[in-house]
Amino acid sequence: MFGNKKAEISAAVKEAAVPEGSLVISVESAKKLAEGQEKFVDVLRKNIVSSSDIISDILKQEDSFKSFGVSMKGAISAIENISSQIQTVKGLVSEVDDAVHSSGASIEQIAGSVHKVADIVGERIVLTRELTSATESGSAKVAKVLDVISILNKNVDAIKNVISAINDISERTNLLAMNAAIEAAHAGKAGLGFAVVAGEIRKLSDVTRDNAANIDSTLRSMIDTLSEAHQTANEAGNAMKWIGGKVSETTDSFNQITEHMEQLSAGGDELLSSVKVISESADNLKEKFEGVSSCVGTIAESTSGSRQYFSNIRTNSASISSRMSEDLFNMNDMISTALDIDAVLEGEAKSAFPYSGIVLKHLAWVTKVRALIDGRLSAADVKIYDHTACDLGKWLASADEELKSRSGFALLESEHEELHSIVHKVFTSRDSMSRSELEQSYKDLLAKSGDVIKLLNELRR
Numbered sequence: 001m002f003g004n005k006k007a008e009i010s011a012a013v014k015e016a017a018v019p020e021g022s023l024v025i026s027v028e029s030a031k032k033l034a035e036g037q038e039k040f041v042d043v044l045r046k047n048i049v050s051s052s053d054i055i056s057d058i059l060k061q062e063d064s065f066k067s068f069g070v071s072m073k074g075a076i077s078a079i080e081n082i083s084s085q086i087q088t089v090k091g092l093v094s095e096v097d098d099a100v101h102s103s104g105a106s107i108e109q110i111a112g113s114v115h116k117v118a119d120i121v122g123e124r125i126v127l128t129r130e131l132t133s134a135t136e137s138g139s140a141k142v143a144k145v146l147d148v149i150s151i152l153n154k155n156v157d158a159i160k161n162v163i164s165a166i167n168d169i170s171e172r173t174n175l176l177a178m179n180a181a182i183e184a185a186h187a188g189k190a191g192l193g194f195a196v197v198a199g200e201i202r203k204l205s206d207v208t209r210d211n212a213a214n215i216d217s218t219l220r221s222m223i224d225t226l227s228e229a230h231q232t233a234n235e236a237g238n239a240m241k242w243i244g245g246k247v248s249e250t251t252d253s254f255n256q257i258t259e260h261m262e263q264l265s266a267g268g269d270e271l272l273s274s275v276k277v278i279s280e281s282a283d284n285l286k287e288k289f290e291g292v293s294s295c296v297g298t299i300a301e302s303t304s305g306s307r308q309y310f311s312n313i314r315t316n317s318a319s320i321s322s323r324m325s326e327d328l329f330n331m332n333d334m335i336s337t338a339l340d341i342d343a344v345l346e347g348e349a350k351s352a353f354p355y356s357g358i359v360l361k362h363l364a365w366v367t368k369v370r371a372l373i374d375g376r377l378s379a380a381d382v383k384i385y386d387h388t389a390c391d392l393g394k395w396l397a398s399a400d401e402e403l404k405s406r407s408g409f410a411l412l413e414s415e416h417e418e419l420h421s422i423v424h425k426v427f428t429s430r431d432s433m434s435r436s437e438l439e440q441s442y443k444d445l446l447a448k449s450g451d452v453i454k455l456l457n458e459l460r461r
Helices: 002-016 027-349 355-374 391-398 409-429 435-459
Strands: none
Touching: 027 355, 027 435, 355 391, 355 409, 355 435, 391 409, 409 435
16 A cells, blocks of 8 residues: 555656756746646645554554453463363362262272161061060969969968868867866776777877978978069069060160161162262263363463464564554655755745645644654654744734635634644653554544645635
8 A cells, every 4th residue: 555655656746847858947837847746745645644544553453462462461371270270170070089989989888787787687676576575475474373373372271271170170189088088087997998099089189280280380381482482483573574675675776776777778878879970970070171171271272372473463563563654754755855846836936825835844744743653753853833833823824814814714723723732732741641542643633634734725726
């Protein structure tokens, strides 16, 4: 684009050139030169505006490139952190997986132990039930023994009554024998036989009494033995009942233990199943993290490559902007040459409206402001005049009344003053303004410059 603009400028300069061999510029030639000069000025202005727009667009992108570079740097840092975190998480997942496998083995052992305990408790329940049955049978037998002892006690009581009756008969027989002996003694020899019978009866009575006493003693001993047996049987019955109660409690406890063991066994099976699911999930998660880690690595490489790519674009853009800025700054040489030609033409024509000269000086000033923004000129190299002190301002102030009365003159003065306000803002605040703000201000300056030149062109017609 910039090469095409140079070609247009060269064509305009050739059109404005004095024919070779001519020593005197005719009126017609001067007129053609003036027209060519005006075309040259117009092309030059368009070229300055177009080049400035391109430079402005490129430089505006500089902030975007910087922001993008910072973002890319942050993105790479974030990706590196993510990759590091993923590696950490992968390690943790591996540890979890190892712990889950270890826990699974332990849970299997626990579940096996629970099943064994449940089987043992089941066997103990069978034994306690058999023991309960045995205690119940023993209690029944003790009850029968007590019944037998009670019957024996009753029989002993009956025997005691018989012995009492025998003792009573024995005492009466003894008394009868004594009376018979007395009567036999009174009878003398006639009672001797009766006396012998009475003696035998008395002996029988004594023997009966002695046997009854022995039987009574034996019965008393039996009664004591039966009493002890009854007490022992009662104690044995109570002991059997206590044992039966404890066995029942033990059986109930074993039943509860069995229920809890069954619940624990079911819970262990569920836990083991859950651990297997967790283990499978952990394995899948490890695979997923490996895939994610690979993708993050690819993204990091791509991001790093993109960063380098945009860095190259930024460098190339800066180089293009710098060259175009240099070419635009070098246009001052063209403007200076054009001003020399314009001075010759002005000397010949003595025009009251030196349009080309005014516009050329104005464009020279505009390009210097561009150079100031780009850093090619310092503040000391660019003179910032009041809107009445520049060449255009002086010309406007010296215009005759007829020109001042033309339509658009007052607006030209106003637009020219606003143009200087923009330049003053750039000059005083450029160090605190961002690149985008500077470029926007210069864009406003070019737009205002175009309005001023347009009004100048309309004013001279």
